[in-house]
Amino acid sequence: MPETNQKDFTIAIVGGGMCGLACAIGLARAGIKVKVFEAAAKFDEIGAGVGLGPNAVRALKGLGILEHVLKAINIKDSVAQANFRFVQGSGNHEILFEIPDVESEGGTDVDNKGLAIYRPTFLAAIVPLIDPDTVSFSKHLTSITQLESGQYCLAFADGTTHNADLVIGADGIRSIVRDAVVDVADPNKDRLVFANRYIYRGMISVEALKAVGVTQDISSQPLAWLGFGKMMVTYPIKDQTMLNVAATLNTHEFGAPLSPAKPRPWVEDVNQKEMLDAYQDSWGSTATAILRQMTQPSRWTLHTVYPPLDAFVKDRIVLIGDAAHAMVPYLGAGVGQGFEDTYALCRILAHDKVTKDSLNAALALYDSLRRPRANMVLEQSLNAADVMQSLGPGGHDVEECRRRLKEVYGSDWHHDLWHYDLESAVSSALETF
Missing domain, CATH: 3.30.9.30 (D-Amino Acid Oxidase; Chain A, domain 2)
Known part of the structure; x- marks a missing residue:
């Protein structure tokens, strides 16, 4: 994403995890003034591995981040989704199903199958890409208030505040920003x-x-x-x-x-x-x-x-990643959906017709593009959990389990999950802006 002239609006990102930091890099490269507020005392992630499907790989490539990530990993270790095999946990561990390969013309293993990476490794690879002066640590958000000027005032537990034209909630599954987006009258407000x-x-x-x-x-x-x-x-x-x-x-x-x-x-x-x-x-x-x-x-x-959010946006407050759609890991798709959010939001906000006056329309476009897909993946992740944990006495026999696995992992829907053309989807959406 090429750098452009400075925009006439400012952005505050709450959360400096994988999506928050990637978003900050993408926005800064688009010439947008951005500030990141991270609750931890330093960039830090719990040392768990995450799977990034081909869709996430393309999003990272579009953000200009992928090449830096690939330099930090062992490709042989990291290629994921490669002939992922399901076996019976009991008995002789009979093979039940194997996810079919999908290859694109001229594509590499990473392009076709995605990769696996440890969260700390990912952060270490991309932290050098961001200006350290744009990040503030030990910032625990306590409230967001809209000012008469239209800006938002972010208040933190240490007594400091910060004003911005737009707030991006990248603060994860326990998001504070989400509370400002979900309608207070919603009977399922605490999602x-x-x-x-x-x-x-x-x-x-x-x-x-x-x-x-x-x-x-x-x-x-x-x-x-x-x-x-x-x-x-x-x-x-x-x-x-x-x-x-x-x-x-x-x-x-x-x-x-x-x-x-x-x-x-x-x-x-x-x-x-x-x-x-x-x-x-x-x-x-x-x-x-x-x-x-x-x-x-x-x-x-x-x-x-759960249930999935009715909106990822309220006025000029927008959610990405787990703040918007934290999901169970049975499709290995949660982080990838967050990177799709990040790519789409950065593309939209970087568009030359997006100014302070048109931010609401730009965010509405983001919501209409991202919410249906991400919420669908959230629902399907719960379904996949049930499918993978229903084999045996009290559940399904081997043949029924095979049928259900094929229904989820061998379907056109599963192909579209990993090989969704996000770049074209964003471009088509922007044509209507």
């Missing part, structure tokens, strides 16, 4: 809910698994091990010497309403016995061996924004 699931995470040595007799190929591709009310995802990292593990456990009956948000902390180190007891008698030999090698798991309490 943050517990997704009725925990995930146990850890990393283990591939050699250690071989030493305890594991002969199954677990290090050449991502695997999803499916059961009833539980599942596990494994994928290789560090030149296929380590296995990243995420084991999910349902806490409620299928179909039960999502629950009120849990108190923090949402990420805790737990005793291995808790995890093993939850999976007792459910898994076959290889899956059990993987869990037994995960001696120091952390437990993540999954939350989501």
Whole structure:
């Protein structure tokens, strides 16, 4: 995105995570004055891996960020979605389904399959791209007030304030900015809910698994091990010497309403016995061996924004990423949708016809473009969770599970998720501006 002349409006971004920082870089390159307010004392992300599909890769390329990210990673480790395979968690781990490859003419593995990256690695790669003078740390937002001038006054817990013409909420799943967008009269105003699931995470040595007799190929591709009310995802990292593990456990009956948000902390180190007891008698030999090698798991309490928001925009306050549509990770699509938001918003605000006087119309265009797609992916992520955790007694048999997996992961919808032409969608929308 080429740099242009300075715009006649200013922007405050609340949140300096993956989407907030990418958005700041994209806007600054478009000649827009931007200031980032981050609650942490420094740029910091919890050290979990995230999957970026081809759609996210294209968004990062459009923002001018991808080349810097690729320099920071091992491509062999990081190519994701490559022949992602679903296997039965019990018995002999029978293969249930494999996501078909989709290749574009002249495309690389990253273009066709996406990549996986650790959040801290991503931030480390792009932090040098932003002017440090545009970022303020230890800024906990307490309120947003609209002034008579039309600007917004952001107040922070340390007593400081900042005025801007437009506010972007990139402050994640526990967004404070979201409270300023959701209608106070909405009966579902508090959209943050517990997704009725925990995930146990850890990393283990591939050699250690071989030493305890594991002969199954677990290090050449991502695997999803499916059961009833539980599942596990494994994928290789560090030149296929380590296995990243995420084991999910349902806490409620299928179909039960999502629950009120849990108190923090949402990420805790737990005793291995808790995890093993939850999976007792459910898994076959290889899956059990993987869990037994995960001696120091952390437990993540999954939350989501539900029901989906009716608007990502209110006046000149706009949401991106998890602040707008935090979703469960069963499609590996949440961060990618955030980068789609970021690319679309930066393109729209950079348009030469967007001025302070037309900001409301520009944000309405963003909302009409992004909200239907992102909310649909949010809904489908919950559906995918049910599909992947419904195999076995009390749920579906193997053939029904195969049918449902194909319905989700082998469909035109799944292809469109990863290979959506965002650039054309934004260009078409701008033609109507």
